[in-house]
Amino acid sequence: xxxxxxxxVKVLPEGSAVSITSFQRKTRGRLISIPxxxxxxxxxxxxxxxxxxxxxxxxxxxxxxxxxxxxxxDRYDSYSRMxxxxxxxxxxxxxxxxxxxAAQDNPDDILQELPAxxxxxxxxxxxxxxxxxxxxxxxxxxxxxxxxxxQNLPKVQSALASSSRFGxxxxxxxxMEPEIRQAAKCHRxxxxxxxxxxxxxxxxxLESYSLLLKSLQEVIQREGFGVAGPMLKSRNILRIGLHSLxxxxxxxxxSYHDNPKYRHALTTFLYGLRxxxxxxxxxxxxxxxxxxxxxxxxxGSITRLCDNAIALESFKGSERxxxxxxxxxxxxxxxxxVPHLNCLASQLPDHKDLAxxxxxxxxxxxRLHLPPDLSETVSRVSRGELAGRATxxxxxxxxxxxxxxxxx
Amino acid sequence: MLSELLxxxxxxxFLIIQDSTNCSGQHLxxxxxxxxxxxxxxxxxxxxxxxxxxxxxxxxxxxxxxLHFHNGFTDPLGWTNxxxxxxxxxxxxxxxHIVKQTSQLKPATLIINSLSxxxxxxxxxxxxxxxxxxxxxxxxxxxxxxxxxxxHQKGTVGSVCHLASSVITVAPGMKADEAxxxxxxxxxxxxxxxxxxIFNIKEDLTVIVQSKPSQTGSKQPDPEEQEMDxxxxxxxxxxxxxxxxxxxxxxxxxxMFSKEKxxxxxxxxxxxxxxxxEPDANDDYDQEDxxxxxxx
Numbered sequence: 001x002x003x004x005x006x007x008x009v010k011v012l013p014e015g016s017a018v019s020i021t022s023f024q025r026k027t028r029g030r031l032i033s034i035p036x037x038x039x040x041x042x043x044x045x046x047x048x049x050x051x052x053x054x055x056x057x058x059x060x061x062x063x064x065x066x067x068x069x070x071x072x073x074d075r076y077d078s079y080s081r082m083x084x085x086x087x088x089x090x091x092x093x094x095x096x097x098x099x100x101x102a103a104q105d106n107p108d109d110i111l112q113e114l115p116a117x118x119x120x121x122x123x124x125x126x127x128x129x130x131x132x133x134x135x136x137x138x139x140x141x142x143x144x145x146x147x148x149x150x151q152n153l154p155k156v157q158s159a160l161a162s163s164s165r166f167g168x169x170x171x172x173x174x175x176m177e178p179e180i181r182q183a184a185k186c187h188r189x190x191x192x193x194x195x196x197x198x199x200x201x202x203x204x205x206l207e208s209y210s211l212l213l214k215s216l217q218e219v220i221q222r223e224g225f226g227v228a229g230p231m232l233k234s235r236n237i238l239r240i241g242l243h244s245l246x247x248x249x250x251x252x253x254x255s256y257h258d259n260p261k262y263r264h265a266l267t268t269f270l271y272g273l274r275x276x277x278x279x280x281x282x283x284x285x286x287x288x289x290x291x292x293x294x295x296x297x298x299x300g301s302i303t304r305l306c307d308n309a310i311a312l313e314s315f316k317g318s319e320r321x322x323x324x325x326x327x328x329x330x331x332x333x334x335x336x337x338v339p340h341l342n343c344l345a346s347q348l349p350d351h352k353d354l355a356x357x358x359x360x361x362x363x364x365x366x367r368l369h370l371p372p373d374l375s376e377t378v379s380r381v382s383r384g385e386l387a388g389r390a391t392x393x394x395x396x397x398x399x400x401x402x403x404x405x406x407x408x
Numbered sequence: 409m410l411s412e413l414l415x416x417x418x419x420x421x422f423l424i425i426q427d428s429t430n431c432s433g434q435h436l437x438x439x440x441x442x443x444x445x446x447x448x449x450x451x452x453x454x455x456x457x458x459x460x461x462x463x464x465x466x467x468x469x470x471x472x473x474x475l476h477f478h479n480g481f482t483d484p485l486g487w488t489n490x491x492x493x494x495x496x497x498x499x500x501x502x503x504x505h506i507v508k509q510t511s512q513l514k515p516a517t518l519i520i521n522s523l524s525x526x527x528x529x530x531x532x533x534x535x536x537x538x539x540x541x542x543x544x545x546x547x548x549x550x551x552x553x554x555x556x557x558x559x560h561q562k563g564t565v566g567s568v569c570h571l572a573s574s575v576i577t578v579a580p581g582m583k584a585d586e587a588x589x590x591x592x593x594x595x596x597x598x599x600x601x602x603x604x605x606i607f608n609i610k611e612d613l614t615v616i617v618q619s620k621p622s623q624t625g626s627k628q629p630d631p632e633e634q635e636m637d638x639x640x641x642x643x644x645x646x647x648x649x650x651x652x653x654x655x656x657x658x659x660x661x662x663x664m665f666s667k668e669k670x671x672x673x674x675x676x677x678x679x680x681x682x683x684x685x686e687p688d689a690n691d692d693y694d695q696e697d698x699x700x701x702x703x704x
Contacts, residue, residue: 076598077598104540255567256566291566293563
C-alpha cells in the first residue's frame with residue numbers, strides 16, 4: 001500500500017469506538033489484518049512476502065502492498081520465472097487471490113509449475129550452530145582451537161535472512177499439489193485467447209496492454225480490492241504476476257527496433273498499472289526481458305515506473321560461468337531500485353554485491369564474497385617473492401630459491 | 409549433443425540453426441531434413457532460398473516421398489497470378505491448413521528455409537506470434553528454421569531465439585570441411601545446457617561429430633610449480649607423531665576457557681564466603697515493568 005496503512009484503517013468500521021477514555025493502548029491490533037501480510041518495521045507499510053525469504057529481506061521486509069516489483073529476466077528466463085512462481089505460490093498458501101497474465105505460456109502452465117510449500121517446517125529456521133567448546137574432545141585436526149572470547153561469536157551468514165519469519169518455505173524440486181492450488185482463486189489472462197484488433201495508429205497504447213489493463217481493472221472492481229470502494233467482505237490481497245512484458249509476443253516492438261513505433265506503450269501501461277495498484281489492495285511482479293531491449297534509456301524509464309527493480313544476471317553462457325570467484329553461484333542479482341514510499345530517502349540494502357543460487361530445493365540470494373584461497377600457490381607467490389628478496393635480512397637467511405613458498 | 413538433436417527426441421520443439429556469411433547452415437539444415445525423412449516422418453519445407461530441384465537433388469539417397477515442398481522460391485511475394493506460396497501466408501491458419509492437407513495422421517516437421525526471408529517481409533512480432541502458436545498447436549511436431557543472424561538487428565535475432573528451445577550457431581572450423589556448432593538447449597523445466605562441438609557433413613548427409621574443441625582459454629598448470637613441494641626439504645619438523653599430538657592437546661593454552669576454569673569461577677570452592685539473602689516484608693519490590701512505556 002503506497003498510502004500508509006492508516007488510510008486503509010479509516011475505511012474500516014471503527015471497532016474500538018466503544019472505549020470512552022482517551023487512553024489507548026499502544027498496540028498493533030487496530031491495523032487491518034489480512035493473512036500473509038504484516039506492517040513494515042520501518043514505515044508501517046503493509047507488506048506481503050515474495051515467497052523468497054532472502055528477497056524479502058533485500059526489499060526491506062517484503063513487498064509493500066500497492067507497489068510493483070520489476071524483475072529483469074535473465075537470458076534464458078529460468079530464474080526470473082522461478083521468482084514469479086515463488087511469488088504466486090506464496091499467494092496460494094496465504095489464500096490471496098491471483099492474477100496471472102502471460103503471452104508466451106498459458107497461465108495454467110505457470111500455475112502448474114508452482115513449487116510445493118513446506119508447511120511443517122518448524123525446524124527449518126534453526127539458529128546457526130554454536131561452535132563447540134574447545135575442551136570437548138576434538139578428533140579432527142581441522143577443528144581450530146580458538147580463544148574463548150571468539151568462541152561464541154555467531155557465524156558469518158552470507159545468506160540474507162531476517163530474524164523473524166515471514167512467508168513460507170518452498171521445495172522447488174516438487175510441484176504444488178493440485179488440491180492446494182485449486183483452493184486459491186485465480187484469474188487468468190492469456191493473450192492469444194483475447195482477440196486483438198489492430199489498434200489505431202495514433203494511440204500510444206498497444207491493444208494487448210490496454211486489454212490487460214482493462215481486465216485487471218475489472219477484476220479489482222468486481223472482487224472489491226479497491227481501497228475506495230464499498231467494504232464488501234473480509235479484505236484480501238490480489239497478487240498480480242505479469243510474465244515477459246515487452247517481449248515480441250505482447251506485440252511490442254521495443255526489442256527489435258531502434259526507433260520503436262510503440263515506444264511509449266510499455267511505459268504507458270506501467271503508469272496505468274501503478275495508478276491501479278496505488279488505489280487497491282494488490283501487489284504486482286512484472287518480468288521484462290531487458291536483455292532484448294536495446295535502448296538503455298527506455299529501460300531506465302521502465303525501471304523508474306516500477307517501485308522495486310531487481311535484475312538477474314545468469315552465468316549460463318557467459319564467461320563468468322568458469323570464473324572461480326562465482327563457482328558457488330548461479331548468477332548475480334543487481335538491485336536497480338528500492339521503493340521510496342511516503343518518504344524522501346529509502347532504506348538501501350547494506351550490501352551491493354549479491355548473488356543468487358538455486359540449490360536442490362531452494363532459491364536463495366546471498367552476499368557475494370571471496371571464498372578463502374586454500375590453494376598452495378595462488379596468492380602467496382607475491383609474498384614469497386618478497387620474502388625471497390629480503391633473504392639477507394631475514395632470520396632464515398639460508399633459504400634457497402627452492403623454498404620461496406615458505407613465508408615466515 | 410548435436411547427434412541427439414538430429415535424432416529429434418522432443419516434441420513441440422523449435423530449433424534454430426543460426427548462421428552467418430562466414431559459414432552457411434544450409435548443409436546442416438539439409439542433414440536435419442534427411443534425418444527426419446529417414447525416421448519416416450512427414451516433412452513440410454517452406455522453401456524461399458533454394459528451389460525444389462536443388463533440395464531434392466541434395467537429398468538423394470533419402471526417402472523423399474514424405475517430403476512436401478511449398479514453393480516460395482519462384483514467387484515469394486505473389487507478383488504473378490498463381491503464386492504457390494508467399495511470405496504473407498506465414499500465419500497459423502494457412503500453415504495448419506497446408507500441413508493438415510497432406511498429413512492428417514501424424515504431426516509433421518516444419519522446415520523453414522529461411523526465417524530471415526520471412527522476417528524481412530513480415531513484422532517480427534507477427535513472426536514470433538505465429539511461431540509460438542505453431543509450437544503450442546498440435547499440427548506441427550517440430551519446427552526447424554534457418555536464421556541468418558547477420559542480416560537482422562541483434563534484438564530481432566534475440567527475440568526469435570528467445571522462443572526457440574534449441575539454438576545451433578554454426579561457425580567456421582579450423583579445417584575446410586569442418587564447422588563448429590555452439591548448441592544451447594533449453595529443457596522444458598527451464599534447465600539450460602550448452603555445448604560446443606566440431607562436426608563435418610559427409611556426402612550422404614550424415615553428420616559426424618568429431619570432438620569437443622580444445623579449450624584454448626584454459627590455462628595449463630605450470631609443471632614446475634606443480635612438482636615443487638615446499639615441505640620437502642625442511643630444516644625442522646613440521647609433522648607430529650601421535651604421542652606428540654597427544655601431548656600437545658593436553659596442554660591448556662592461556663586463552664582457552666576450559667570447563668574446569670569456568671566451574672572454578674562460577675562456583676566458589678568450599679571454605680570461601682557466600683552471600684545469602686532472603687527478602688522480607690519491608691523490602692520494596694517494584695511490581696511494574698520499568699520499561700513499560702517503551703514501544704518495543
